[in-house]
Amino acid sequence: MTGKLRLERPELAAQLAASVSGRQKWTNDADGLFLAAPRRTGKSTFLKGDLGPALLELGAEVLYVDFWANLNVDPAALLYAEISRALLENAGFVARMAERAKLTKVQIGAAGTSLAFDPTQIGTSPGSSLTAALRELYAATSKPIALILDEAQQLTVSPRGEDVLKELKAARDTLNQPDDVRLMLIMSGSDRDKLGRLTNSKAAAFYGSMVKTLPLLGEDYVAWLGGLLAQSNPNLGRIDTQAMGSAFAMLGHRPQMMDRAIGNALNPVTRGDASFEAAVLEHADAIRSSERERYTDLYSSRSSMQKAVLTVLMESADTFSPYGAVTLKSIGAVFGKTASTTSVQSALEALRKLDPPMVWKSNRGEYALDDLGMIEWYQEAKASGKWPPA
The missing domain is CATH 1.10.10 (Arc Repressor Mutant, subunit A)
Structure with a gap:
């Protein structure tokens, strides 16, 4: 029903961007911002569509890695690939050509220029540590780096994950100076307890940091949906946003599931004789019941x-x-x-x-x-x- 439309959350994004960049006092988010939100509640959409652009507005070089993008690839490799991409994208033309030709030095006339860092070797050879790579990226861009790691708890299932986390902390400690945050680390997870394994034990790389809950979509989202419905379906009349809010809460504040319930309520074949809002509630309850039945079947088998x-x-x-x-x-x-x-x-x-x-x-x-x-x-x-x- 809503297609690619989404509710933007610029105020929340601006607040978090200010906090993780060290512009907001009395927080330790510049040491690492850990955000948890249940699956399918709009976390990744917010990170890519709202927080990323807010960090860009602050002048940051933003890198986003989704560790669920390919579960068959080591999360460490996904991270290295993204940093490598950013390095090559920001390297000079000569450096890029040298890397592609597998050269370590290129001569131009009487002057020479060398490729000081091989982006393809991050984490695999001496001198190509994650800290060194991020330091090179900062030098190449002259911008603070914002590294957004979505589903960051996946690093704990990687054989190299613990080392990567320790290197990220080392890079933060190396690059950041008092009142000068050059590396912003934003790590998200759809499971607060799993994400907390990066922070809640003395052996964890980010021990002492706090996992925060990303606010769920709520009244603003429901009001926005009501506006879209009124615009696209004027025959519905005034939308009862309270009933719509009840359906959204029943569905765990998940936009995709809400779209499904609304679509069924708008469809004359599946709507029935109930009012639109009553039909949305009825279909939301059916979706929820179907999920519960699936869990019962999984357990019982x-x-x-x-x-x-x-x-x-x-x-x-x-x-x-x-x-x-x-x-x-x-x-x-x-x-x-x-x-x-x-x-x-x-x-x-x-x-x-x-x-x-x-x-x-x-x-x-x-x-x-x-x-x-x-x-x-x-x-x-x-x-x-x-x-x-x-």
Whole structure:
């Protein structure tokens, strides 16, 4: 219904840009801005369409990397590729030609110019560290660098991820000076707990930083939708934005799902006899119910041990320690038999190998649910006395 139209959020973007660039006092966002928001709630759209342009307005060189763009590629490699692209784009003509010809020095007349840094070797050879690459990029652009890493928790599943995070911190410490922020790090995630693994332990590279929740789309978005609907469908009359807001909240503040409910309500075949707003609410409830049924089917199709592991994982969330005595006892209580380390490990690996996976694992051996929606489904089922599913 809305096509490529979207609600812009310039004020929020300007505030965050000012904070991460060190222009706003009494925050530590210049040390690293960590933003969490649930899947499909507009996080990536905001980062690319609002925050990126706001940082450009401040004169920054903005690099954006989506670690979910290709899950078959090492996240570290995706980061290196983007920095390499920016380096080559900003290098002089001679340097670009030298790199393409695999030369380290090019002679022009009596004067020579050398390619001081090989962008294709970031992280793979001495002198080509991430810190050196970002320092070269700053020198080439004479601009502060804003590095936006979307779904940054994926670095924790990369064999090189921990080293990359440490290098990013080292680059920040090297480039940034008091009152002169030359490297801005913005890391986002669709799972607050997973993203928090970059900050919440003393071994984490960004220990001490705080994960903030990106504000969800709310009343402004619903009012904007109402305006679009009134303009494109004047026959609807005055739009009840309160009812629309209830439907949007029911759908977890996800624009794509709201578009689906609105599209069904506008379609004469699927609308029924209800008013437009009532039809939107009805279709929103149907979408939500369908998602809950999918979770029920996913859970019910697993083995008894896998169900027990999932149950304890949903109950304990980020405190889940798979092979600890307390966890093994809890899994055994759900399973109805003693749970061994081997049986739990087998269940976790089976859940990870599903397509899509039900369980996520970091390179440190930490486990979490891949889809946080399952926790909400689990909590609702428990609260309504419908747990475990029949």
